[in-house]
Amino acid sequence: MSDFPIILHHFEQSPFSEKIRLIFGLKNLAWTSVRISRIMPRPDLMPLTGGYRRTPVLQIGADIYCDTQCIMRELERRFPEPGLLPRGYEGLAWASAMWTDRSFFQNTVNLVFGSLADQVPADFIADREQLRGAKFDVAAMKAAIPLMRDQYRAHLAWIDTQLCDEREWIAGDTPSLCDVNAYMNLWYVRTNLDQSDGMLAEFDHARAWAGRLRAIGHSQRSEMGSAEALDIATRATPQTEELSDPTDPNGRKPGDRVEVMPDDYGRIRVSGEIVALSAQQIAIRRNDPRAGEVVVHFPRAGFLVFPAA
Numbered sequence: 001m002s003d004f005p006i007i008l009h010h011f012e013q014s015p016f017s018e019k020i021r022l023i024f025g026l027k028n029l030a031w032t033s034v035r036i037s038r039i040m041p042r043p044d045l046m047p048l049t050g051g052y053r054r055t056p057v058l059q060i061g062a063d064i065y066c067d068t069q070c071i072m073r074e075l076e077r078r079f080p081e082p083g084l085l086p087r088g089y090e091g092l093a094w095a096s097a098m099w100t101d102r103s104f105f106q107n108t109v110n111l112v113f114g115s116l117a118d119q120v121p122a123d124f125i126a127d128r129e130q131l132r133g134a135k136f137d138v139a140a141m142k143a144a145i146p147l148m149r150d151q152y153r154a155h156l157a158w159i160d161t162q163l164c165d166e167r168e169w170i171a172g173d174t175p176s177l178c179d180v181n182a183y184m185n186l187w188y189v190r191t192n193l194d195q196s197d198g199m200l201a202e203f204d205h206a207r208a209w210a211g212r213l214r215a216i217g218h219s220q221r222s223e224m225g226s227a228e229a230l231d232i233a234t235r236a237t238p239q240t241e242e243l244s245d246p247t248d249p250n251g252r253k254p255g256d257r258v259e260v261m262p263d264d265y266g267r268i269r270v271s272g273e274i275v276a277l278s279a280q281q282i283a284i285r286r287n288d289p290r291a292g293e294v295v296v297h298f299p300r301a302g303f304l305v306f307p308a309a
């Protein structure tokens with residue numbers, strides 16, 4: 001295994017980062033925290049990611065993992081015990097992110113920022129408008145709060161239904177990615193709006209479940225500055241081995257030059273040369289004037305791959 005620290009580039013208020021902090025807790029992993037600004041610029045992080053700007057990012061030496069799907073996959077691969085894929089439901093556990101990170105999360109974001117409305121700083125709004133390429137309209141979000149409450153409640157009710165046979169975790173006897181993915185949204189509401197868990201009042205099972213997840217904690221955390229993390233990447237050599245995908249539907253292969261970007265928001269293209277490829281991951285090699293040679297990893301679901309322009 002790698003001698004490099006497990007570095008998470010994140011900010012405290014980030015719900016997607018909370019997923020990964022919770023996984024550190026579940027796997028009892030010591031990790032290094034690099035606190036990044038909540039808004040751009042992030043001058044020591046961009047040399048590592050090649051422009052990918054969403055949070056969090058995991059760094060191990062000169063290997064950089066973007067998006068929680070990809071980060072979870074790598075943590076599961078490197079630290080398989082305890083496993084977070086429920087037996088018999090592995091595919092569904094991965095797929096649960098498409099519910100929790102998209103429909104459930106967009107609903108949660110609107111609820112949180114609609115409720116915070118006038119307290120949301122102007123520079124944050126401007127930054128998120130750039131991220132989305134669309135207006136971040138807190139007044140519209142505020143007006144939509146009753147609608148968002150209905151939606152949020154429907155998502156909570158699904159969690160509660162899943163737990164109503166007195167099981168402790170969504171997919172059975174042990175915590176899994178299904179729990180981590182869904183919990184992020186409750187964590188976000190609780191930390192911003194509803195410390196008393198008022199919206200959970202009617203859902204006894206989901207409320208108890210959220211309490212169990214909260215109790216897990218984040219394992220052993222130490223802090224590092226962003227310049228030091230960049231320096232680690234500069235001195236390290238990427239460890240990713242070449243992997244080809246004989247059934248890639250577009251005939252892509254290691255050595256091809258491509259650009260990769262999310263399909264939803266933060267649509268910034270990152271360019272590089274394919275190192276590894278499968279149905280669920282793509283890793284590209286880049287050379288950066290400050291970071292040196294790095295390999296940047298992305299998931300496939302929710303990401304678009306183009307031939308380099």
Ligand SMILES: N[C@@H](CCC(=O)N[C@@H](CS)C(=O)NCC(=O)O)C(=O)O
Nearest residue numbers: 014015016053054055056067068069
């Ligand atoms: N699908 C991404 C979504 C990540 C995401 O949206 N993170 C938020 C923060 S919680 C973000 O990137 N906000 C803009 C930013 O930090 O630049 C993932 O799973 O990592």
